[in-house]
Amino acid sequence: MTIAAALEKLMRHGMPFRFEAFDGSTGGDTDSPYTVRLLNERGLRYLMSHPGDLGFARAYVAGDLEIDGIHPGDPYELMRHFRSRLTFKLPPPGELLTVLRSLGLANLIAPTPPPEEHLSRARRAFEGWRHSRQRDAEAIHHHYDVSNRFYELVLGPSMAYTCAVYPELDATLEQAQVEKFDLICRKLDLKPGQRLLDLGCGWGGMVRHAAEHYGVQALGVTLSEQQAMWAQQAIKEQRLDDRAEVRFLDYRDVTERDF
Template sequence: MADAALRLKNLLEQLLGDPLPVRVRAWDGSQAGPPGAPVLVVRNRRAVRRLLFRPGELGLARAWVAGDLDIDGDLYSALGLIAGLLWERDGDTRSRTEALRDPDVRAAVRGLVKLARLPLPPAPPPEEIRGRRGHRHTRRTDKRAVSHHYDVGNDFYEIVLGPSMVYSCAYWAAPDSTLELAQRDKLELVCRKLALTPGQRLLDVGCGWGSMAIHAAREHGVHVVGVTLSQEQAAYARKRVAEEGLTDRVEIRVQDYRDVADGPYDAISSIGMAEHVGAERYLDYARDLYALLAPGGRLLNHQIARRPQGDESAYSLDEFMDAYVFPDGELAPLGTTVTQLERAGFEVRDVESIREHYALTLRRWVGSLEADWPRAQRIAGPGRARVWLLYMAACALAFERNRIGVNQVLAVRTPESGASGMPLRARTWT
């Protein structure tokens, strides 16, 4: 069969009802599609089987992670074109059952079955989280989810994140600034918003590899407790704290934020952690942090947000992210987050959207991963490395296209007197 690419292209266009915007290269060496476009490399028939047994995003993701699919050309361009078929497709709101009533769709599926020589469905790649049962966001399930994402290996994260080891949106003075400087500026921005002064107590929820805790203690003289559920993160952070000579001011714990009981704290930072909390638990999360703050204490909540939709019930991440990247992760609209913080008793004093900053950050992380690709694959394994490449590149596009955003929300446990301690002029902070 020397025309597999043309047959595959025609069948996919019949199925989608739109021209395929990428070129296809099939397992037999044939090619079809628009000249000069990014090339979707279909390495074997198993890729087609994955799409048939799980149409849409998850089937594509499984084929990508397993190495059955690849991209020849600019990854961002290819993902941008494919996004028009998956995430940004307008008009077609039919269910899968309704679509299969269409004679053209049924004919296309039959053609793909014949092309794939269909046996049993391929097993998902081993990197996929499967078999989750029972309640989400218990202490046990949260620890498992965090371990899946963060215990990939500190050496791998060093490749992606660079020397700062900060795994959240940087704050860019200019697009051509360095990642290291942009991450330092983000940490300093958080410290200024919290108005940290020497001798205060700071709780860093989801402390990661200790960057925020170290910066706050070293630059602002505060005493910091950092909590994480990742054993690997905690070991790495403690080593960094010791090397900085800050063991008298920084304590790193493997501890669930729900189990912190040694308040009050003067300030709390939660940077890129609240996405793991879940809609059902979010009000409890806000109340727990409120209870840990002294009157007048500030919370800086740095969190990714989705755009509002018709159904504002609990919202998981998309299929690929939930199965491979952030198990049980949930995103909420900004307004929902602000409302929950206020319901917990906080006075929300400032909201800053830094969406474009995350797109810049992700593109730098992708560049770092690609620059050291062979070593990244040796450390994390080829499948896991491919998960991260796809996840970060797709997220960069999602931030650039305003499909998701990221916000810093500054809230205060305002005392009964009403004296919030905030400056009269906004964003002078201290």
């Protein structure tokens, strides 16, 4: 029995996509706009050890499944489609045994996850402990002091590096970043006169938003000198000098308390 035929016998409603397996077999819905290609045995082990959308997602992330009909970085429409239709069933015992033998009983065992990377004690001592002042400063300098102009081109006017929150589907990135800042402020229940400390504040977007719209005294700290310079200039241009500040400083050196 081929891989495609065996897998179809395990699916309650059949395959909601066109399917191609590494053994050359094909199956599924020939009218579907999606084509799923199972590339290797490791992908099969993901599917068999975690039937349903979890095994499918793991095989996709691991690169053991390819999908035509979607953008490779945005598979969520397909995942939602599968969530309601990709359900498995148990055939009668005799048929189930035939299916499992065809697919390989060993493939019921999930692939071994990659080992977590650990530096040796000697290397940690030589290079510095994780999150030591030196290592943190070097890491931030390497990633963010490549020029503010570069990040202006990448991030846009908000200069916000973290995920945005889109209030509407047609909102701009800038609107979504403002919505993200405001959502955080609402969750913190900020009130005028309170003090806010933003660790690793980047270019100070949260600091400026909280100071301008919620009336707090906001302090941000960053280990990127260029970020701090850009943020202080933006604070000055927005006339928030009396309520907002961004310092080129390790958070462990902040002397103020009672935030």
